[in-house]
Structures are given as C-alpha cells and as structure tokens.
Amino acid sequence: MPNESSIIFKERLDLGELVTFTPNKKRPIHNWFYFKEGFSRDLIEYLISRTNKDITVLDPFMGVGTTPLTCRELGFRSIGIEVNPFFYFIAKAKTHIYNAGEIKKWIKWISNKKYRPVDIKQLPPIVKKAFNPHNLKDIVFFKKIIKEVDDDQARDFLMMGLINAASKVTYAYKDGAIIKFRKKPTPPFRRFYIRTLKKMLRDIEEVRLRNVEMKLFLGDARRMDMIGDDSIDIVITSPPYLNKIEYTKVYEIETALFLGKERIVPLRSYIGLLHRKNYTNLPIDISDMPKSAQAYLYDLWLVIRELYRVVKEGGVVYLIVAEGLYRDRKVPVDELLAKIAEAEGFQNIEIWVVNKRLVTINRTIKLGVARESIIKMDK
Ligand SMILES: C[S@@+](CC[C@H](N)C(=O)[O-])C[C@H]1O[C@@H](n2cnc3c(N)ncnc32)[C@H](O)[C@@H]1O
Structure with missing residues (x-):
C-alpha cells in the first residue's frame, strides 16, 4: 500500500510581495531591466541569508538573473540556466564584475x-x-x-x-x-x-559584487546535462506559470530589436509548449486535464526529476508556482507538483501559499481565485 502523503500547507502571505519583481525596482543593477515575471532579490536573501556561505545555489529558470546576481551580492556560488537568449543576455550583463x-x-x-x-x-x-x-x-x-x-x-x-x-x-x-x-x-x-x-x-x-564562482548557461531546464549529480545545495526557481507560458510574444519587440540570429530558439524548448501524444509515464494521473495543463505538468515532471538528480542529499528546493485557471476548472499546480516531487523521492514537502489572486478574462469575467505558492522540499 502506498504511504500516506505528508504534504503540509502553510499560509505565508507575508512573502507575497517578495515573489514579485516590485522590490527590485528600487535596487541598483536589479532595476536595469523591469521584468514583470521575475521575483525579488529580497526573496533570495530571505531564503539563503542564514545558511553557511560555502554552498551552490541553482536557478534553472533564471530569467533576467535575479538569483545569480543576488548570490554575487551576498557571496554565494551560483548556477543559472535560461532558454531565452534575450533574458540570458540581461542576466549576463547584470552579473559581470565590471571595472568601473x-x-x-x-x-x-x-x-x-x-x-x-x-x-x-x-x-x-x-x-x-x-x-x-x-x-x-x-x-x-x-x-x-x-x-x-x-x-x-x-x-x-x-x-x-x-x-x-x-x-x-x-x-x-x-x-x-x-x-x-x-x-x-x-x-x-x-x-x-x-x-x-x-x-x-x-x-x-x-554595489560591490563578490568574485564568487558563477556559471550561466543558455539551456533547457528539462535537460541539465551541464550539471553534475549531487552538486547543488539550494534551488530557488520560478518556472513560467501555467496561464503565462508564452514569453516570446510578449517580448517580441525587444528580441527583434536587440537580438540577431541567436533569437531563434524553437518554441518547443519552452516549458509547456511541446504537446505529446500521451502522458502515461507520470507518477500521477493527469489524463482528465486540459491538454495545455498536461504538457505543462509533464515538462515540470522532467524538471523535478533533474532537480532530484543534481541536488545533494540534505539539499532544499524552493519552487515558486501558481494555480492555473480555465473557464470550467482550476488546476492546483502546487499540489500536483508536490505529489510528483514526493513520488520522485523528495521529502518534508510544504506548500507555502504566498498570494491569492483574483483572475479575470478581459478584465471583467471573473475566473476565480488562483493561489501562488512556494513549494519547499528536501532531498
Ligand atoms: C517566471 S520567469 C523567471 C524569472 C526569474 N525568477 C527572474 O527573477 O528573472 C521563467 C523563465 O523561464 C524561462 N524558461 C521557459 N522555459 C524554459 C526551459 N525549458 N528552460 C529554461 N528556462 C526556461 C523563461 O524564458 C523565463 O525567463
């Protein structure tokens, strides 16, 4: 008989603003590019400042580099992965140790x-x-x-x-x-x-950045071949949210203007955009879900398996996600990913609910309230 699930829910609305980019608007270097989908430097500081400095922090969806930049400010080693060359460039440009x-x-x-x-x-x-x-x-x-x-x-x-x-x-x-x-x-x-x-x-x-080791990769979080087994102490990351997986369209002007040939990354490289014929290998049954939710959960299953491989025994993963809302149903992404993570071997899983957002279509039709959460899990 399978073990009873031990996933715990906690309300942590005090962290609500920290999972947004807003606090970064006042922070030097972080505010060189406003990235609405990003989280804050203060979130990273909150999660790692009490740990010992001799650790490596990974963000496999690094976006514009909030995690590696904060690690360089605080003196932690870090690794970042990003699939979009435009965001990858911004992360790189913000984290150099420049000669003023x-x-x-x-x-x-x-x-x-x-x-x-x-x-x-x-x-x-x-x-x-x-x-x-x-x-x-x-x-x-x-x-x-x-x-x-x-x-x-x-x-x-x-x-x-x-x-x-x-x-x-x-x-x-x-x-x-x-x-x-x-x-x-x-x-x-x-x-x-x-x-x-x-x-x-x-x-x-x-801002005096410290010369601690930092590696940034243009790559895919579902295949972290560049990272060795059992080498990461802490993961802090926020994949695209189920209802907002398409960043290529929203940043079309910036990419067309500032990137050359390197801007062509196949869309299927992005989380949730490669639809498969079946999703039967997953440790949970998602067969009754909308197709887009199935593709999304499948990709994040691949990511969670990779995280389990690269994280050390005793390491911690913080995954920031939000529920997905459809006209006729809600997809509790946090709970589903927590179950997948548990099946893959992660333990002591907690879901910290940090925001509850009213979601509307065309600003008028109310779809419902979506939870935004941090899933914390130990290996
Ligand atoms: C929510 S944003 C992360 C923002 C980041 N926390 C920050 O503060 O800048 C998600 C990022 O994941 C990237 N992404 C999407 N699919 C990916 C994949 N397969 N591998 C790596 N990154 C991916 C998107 O381009 C986007 O930059």
Missing part, C-alpha cells in the same frame, strides 16, 4: 561618436510602431557602434544600457500577455542614453 574605471572610458568613447544615418526601413512593423522614428534611428545607430566594441564586458554594459534606455522611451507596454501602444512625449534619446549609462556606472561603483 574602464567603463567610464567607454562611456566617454560612445558619447563622442558622431551620428551616421541608419536605415530603419527593414525593421519589423511592430518595432517601428513602438518608437518615435528619431529615437529608433538613434537606438539602431548605437546598436551598430556597440557591436564593433571588442571588449566583451564593455560591449555588454553598453548594450544593457541601450536596452534599459530604450525600455523607458518605448510607446509599447504589456497588458497581461498583450502588447499595447500609447504615444507619449520622450526625451531626445542620445542624451537620455548617456545619462542612463552614467547612472548604471554609479550602480556598479556602489
């Missing part, structure tokens, strides 16, 4: 560059719609100049600054999963860009 003196010279170098006309005709319509044409020409001009820089760190810093400044002058904004446009007055881009770089320079002077 060198960066200062590069800012001077770029501010002295004379504008040369550029052609923006070939850009996709959505990009042209997102900017005032003068600003867009400036952005494309600087992008070309930056590509010529042969110092890797300087190039990443200048490009990060360009992305940062462009995100402040764009007409585009994200309304849930939809991109909308609103024209607004914007400052002349060139000066604004240089101001942004100088502000970022102050940030790297103020």
